Amino acid sequence: MDTPSEVAVPRPGGGTLLPRPYRVRRRWDETQDTFTMELEPIGDAVEPGADAFRPGQFNMLYAFGVGEVPISISGDPADAGRLVHTIRAVGPATEALRRAKAGDAVGVRGPFGSWWPVEEAEGRDLVFIAGGIGLPPLRPALYQVLAQRERFGRVALLYGARRPEEMVFVPELRRWRSELHLDVLVTVDRATESWKGDVGFVTQLIRRAPVDGTGALAMICGPELMMRFAAQELTKIGFSDDRIHVSLERNMKCGVGLCGHCQFGPSFVCLDGPVYRFGEVRAALTVEEL
Amino acid sequence: MNGSAIWLGPDAPERVIAHLGGQGFRVVGPRVEDGVLVLEELTAGDSLPTGWHDRAAPGSYRLERREGNGPRARERFGYRVGAQAWKRYLHPPELRLFTAERAAGGGLDLHPEKGPEAPLALIGVRPCDLTAIAVQDRVLMGGRHVDEAYAARRHGAFLVVVECTTPGATCFCASFGSGPGAEGGFDLALTELIDDERHGFVARAGSARGEALLEALGGRPASAPETDGRRRAVDEAAHAMGRRLDVDGARSALAEGAGLPLWNDVAERCLNCANCTLVCPTCFCVTIEDVTDLSGDVAERRRRWDSCFSLDFSYLHGGSVRRSGAARYRQWLTHKLSSWFEQFGEAGCVGCGRCIAWCPVGIDLTQEAAIAIEQRRQADAMPRGRGPAGRGARR
Amino acid sequence: MMRDMTALLRASPVFAGLEEGELAFISGCGWNVHFREGDTIFKFGEPADRFFVLRGGTVGIEIRAPGRPARRLETLGEGEVLGWSWLFPPYTWQFDARALTDVRATAFDGTCLRDKCDADPRLGYELMKRFAGIVTARLQSARMQLLDLYGHPL
Numbered sequence: 001m002d003t004p005s006e007v008a009v010p011r012p013g014g015g016t017l018l019p020r021p022y023r024v025r026r027r028w029d030e031t032q033d034t035f036t037m038e039l040e041p042i043g044d045a046v047e048p049g050a051d052a053f054r055p056g057q058f059n060m061l062y063a064f065g066v067g068e069v070p071i072s073i074s075g076d077p078a079d080a081g082r083l084v085h086t087i088r089a090v091g092p093a094t095e096a097l098r099r100a101k102a103g104d105a106v107g108v109r110g111p112f113g114s115w116w117p118v119e120e121a122e123g124r125d126l127v128f129i130a131g132g133i134g135l136p137p138l139r140p141a142l143y144q145v146l147a148q149r150e151r152f153g154r155v156a157l158l159y160g161a162r163r164p165e166e167m168v169f170v171p172e173l174r175r176w177r178s179e180l181h182l183d184v185l186v187t188v189d190r191a192t193e194s195w196k197g198d199v200g201f202v203t204q205l206i207r208r209a210p211v212d213g214t215g216a217l218a219m220i221c222g223p224e225l226m227m228r229f230a231a232q233e234l235t236k237i238g239f240s241d242d243r244i245h246v247s248l249e250r251n252m253k254c255g256v257g258l259c260g261h262c263q264f265g266p267s268f269v270c271l272d273g274p275v276y277r278f279g280e281v282r283a284a285l286t287v288e289e290l
Numbered sequence: 291m292n293g294s295a296i297w298l299g300p301d302a303p304e305r306v307i308a309h310l311g312g313q314g315f316r317v318v319g320p321r322v323e324d325g326v327l328v329l330e331e332l333t334a335g336d337s338l339p340t341g342w343h344d345r346a347a348p349g350s351y352r353l354e355r356r357e358g359n360g361p362r363a364r365e366r367f368g369y370r371v372g373a374q375a376w377k378r379y380l381h382p383p384e385l386r387l388f389t390a391e392r393a394a395g396g397g398l399d400l401h402p403e404k405g406p407e408a409p410l411a412l413i414g415v416r417p418c419d420l421t422a423i424a425v426q427d428r429v430l431m432g433g434r435h436v437d438e439a440y441a442a443r444r445h446g447a448f449l450v451v452v453e454c455t456t457p458g459a460t461c462f463c464a465s466f467g468s469g470p471g472a473e474g475g476f477d478l479a480l481t482e483l484i485d486d487e488r489h490g491f492v493a494r495a496g497s498a499r500g501e502a503l504l505e506a507l508g509g510r511p512a513s514a515p516e517t518d519g520r521r522r523a524v525d526e527a528a529h530a531m532g533r534r535l536d537v538d539g540a541r542s543a544l545a546e547g548a549g550l551p552l553w554n555d556v557a558e559r560c561l562n563c564a565n566c567t568l569v570c571p572t573c574f575c576v577t578i579e580d581v582t583d584l585s586g587d588v589a590e591r592r593r594r595w596d597s598c599f600s601l602d603f604s605y606l607h608g609g610s611v612r613r614s615g616a617a618r619y620r621q622w623l624t625h626k627l628s629s630w631f632e633q634f635g636e637a638g639c640v641g642c643g644r645c646i647a648w649c650p651v652g653i654d655l656t657q658e659a660a661i662a663i664e665q666r667r668q669a670d671a672m673p674r675g676r677g678p679a680g681r682g683a684r685r
Numbered sequence: 686m687m688r689d690m691t692a693l694l695r696a697s698p699v700f701a702g703l704e705e706g707e708l709a710f711i712s713g714c715g716w717n718v719h720f721r722e723g724d725t726i727f728k729f730g731e732p733a734d735r736f737f738v739l740r741g742g743t744v745g746i747e748i749r750a751p752g753r754p755a756r757r758l759e760t761l762g763e764g765e766v767l768g769w770s771w772l773f774p775p776y777t778w779q780f781d782a783r784a785l786t787d788v789r790a791t792a793f794d795g796t797c798l799r800d801k802c803d804a805d806p807r808l809g810y811e812l813m814k815r816f817a818g819i820v821t822a823r824l825q826s827a828r829m830q831l832l833d834l835y836g837h838p839l
Contacts, residue, residue, distance in 0.1 A: 162836050199759055208764070256435035260576070
């Protein structure tokens with residue numbers, strides 16, 4: 001009789017389900033409830049290149065003993081060895097991550113999921129539309145575009161926040177705005193007295209964006225209703241469904257298509273998403289409680 | 291495998307258990323305990339139940355002993371499937387994935403859980419359940435990422451199938467072609483033949499390991515009446531199966547079925563108890579639980595079976611996506627019979643009927659699928675957008 | 686001057702596609718205006734006898750309550766239409782409009798245009814459709830604002 005194990009037994013419990021140890025290098029508040037965290041691998045536990053990611057992908061971040069959450073990477077894909085996430089504290093795991101100090105350890109699995117098709121936008125106009133905490137998942141794509149700016153047509157970032165003090169990456173927005181090759185339009189839903197900028201929903205900025213809808217590409221990230229509405233406004237000015245890209249969010253426990261939680265119709269958001277062509281999900285987005 | 295069929299006596303299960311146990315396998319098979327059928331670890335010398343049969347109906351399952359002195363009183367596999375499926379062993383209900391310790395200097399030591407020492411041998415797997423194992427293989431090992439814990443249990447597992455010759459009232463494997471016979475994917479297949487003249491098993495090997503086992507067990511080549519009897523018994527079981535499911539019809543009806551009226555009707559009856567997902571041999575969903583010891587320095591991650599019927603399953607900060615029972619039942623049925631095809635190229639249902647028997651209110655997915663097909667047909671027959679479930683009128 | 690105005694109208698989404706004669710007529714109802722940063726362009730309750738197509742700068746739509754600073758609900762910029770109260774009775778402004786920067790705009794005499802539309806229903810219907818589109822877009826956007834999506838994710 002053959003030995004019972006005809007096939008090599010894979011590394012149990014390891015692989016994609018085992019976090020890698022990282023250390024918090026820096027951590028700072030962006031707003032009252034949102035913070036950015038820079039991570040570096042501890043020792044040689046992380047293979048070189050394991051951090052390489054595509055803009056729009058996410059990691060599962062493990063807060064010791066508390067839980068694990070899917071968080072989009074918000075750093076520069078060209079900046080290897082420094083893993084950056086911008087996180088809104090909304091539950092136990094994200095609260096625990098917020099309390100982490102420089103030097104504390106966290107676990108990382110990833111990167112997982114689909115990415116913004118930055119290469120597809122080469123030679124075209126490109127508009128980024130971000131709402132609230134939707135800007136961080138778009139930032140890696142912005143970095144990639146700005147690093148090779150000449151390959152793209154006109155590029156605009158439209159960013160809507162709830163209130164001026166709830167905007168993230170403010171110094172960077174100011175710097176990008178002063179750089180003439182990126183149009184940065186910012187608006188808030190609720191203005192304070194001192195706010196000098198625009199007021200109104202982020203879609204109001206679409207008409208002012210200096211992009212030509214036909215042939216242009218859009219990348220949208222924010223609350224689902226905002227993305228739906230923004231996509232609809234874009235189609236009104238000539239964007240086609242397959243040139244609009246959105247990033248969806250669903251409950252995730254594993255990030256690798258094994259826990260079943262993130263199903264969105266036949267799709268697994270962790271594998272087929274989070275970034276989708278709008279045309280792929282347009283109909284499903286109108287199904288209640290899918 | 292080309293080896294010819296072998297005739298084994300009615301004690302074949304015990305001989306298989308003893309032999310595989312001696313080979314170092316962790317042998318698991320059916321036992322009757324407290325009046326219910328359970329799958330338990332067995333050792334050499336243990337015997338499988340004799341003379342039991344089961345009666346299943348929507349919302350009910352009874353295990354009974356055969357009365358009298360007829361041959362059936364000695365039947366070894368008169369029952370079909372109990373509430374437990376083999377995923378209990380291949381994809382355990384609760385599992386520690388790793389332990390983590392805070393290390394000196396702010397580090398983090400992660401210790402993955404070791405896989406099982408001994409390979410599994412599963413005795414008495416029904417063909418529907420064999421198909422279910424293949425379905426879970428594709429989900430948990432066939433994609434981009436492998437569930438290592440499953441793979442560690444699955445690789446090297448020895449599967450002994452028992453073909454079905456008497457369908458139960460909740461069985462509909464013939465609709466999926468996942469039973470009542472088995473043509474491959476096993477190491478050994480047994481078919482029990484029992485009447486006034488004979489009682490024993492036609493045994494067929496499905497792998498080199500199965501051939502070796504048959505050789506070790508001895509036995510004589512099965513006679514033509516015996517092999518014919520096996521084939522006839524399986525064919526008759528397929529024809530006798532009263533319950534049916536229109537697999538293609540359900541697949542397409544449910545693909546466009548989000549707005550059908552049946553979901554609200556099912557929701558009136560469904561208790562959201564999650565029984566159907568727990569007894570389902572293909573349901574694979576899990577949740578994660580991270581905990582620490584009292585010192586806070588040692589943590590572990592546990593994985594537990596989860597169910598799409600729980601409200602937490604679809605929780606996003608702010609609330610759950612599938613708030614209504616209707617949406618949760620729709621997710622389950624649509625996944626089983628429709629979106630599973632798009633995800634994995636086959637159905638997520640094998641027709642074992644467990645979800646029908648163990649539904650406390652007797653919801654019958656074959657019936658709900660038929661209703662979905664009919665409602666879809668009616669909606670399509672109506673002018674676009676006019677019917678309650680017109681394609682344009684999504685909920 | 687008149688020709689410049691017609692070209693401007695043709696480039697604006699509100700008037701694009703109208704017939705030459707209609708554009709010429711509307712041009713006749715318009716004149717260029719400038720506002721300094723901080724200037725009030727119109728005030729709640731005043732007669733609404735005109736509207737503006739913004740050519741540059743930013744205008745805030747605001748509302749005031751006693752003892753409270755003005756609340757800015759919306760901002761409008763280049764190419765956008767400011768004011769539609771001239772179209773509907775009682776023809777008074779429902780909000781305040783203030784120049785947040787120096788503003789260049791073309792003002793149009795609403796009364797003149799209203800009379801023209803009454804006399805020429807085809808033009809009236811065309812213009813009504815275009816203004817209804819603007820009102821709808823702003824209403825939809827205001828509804829989104831109302832949802833407070835970023836504060837309470839849905």
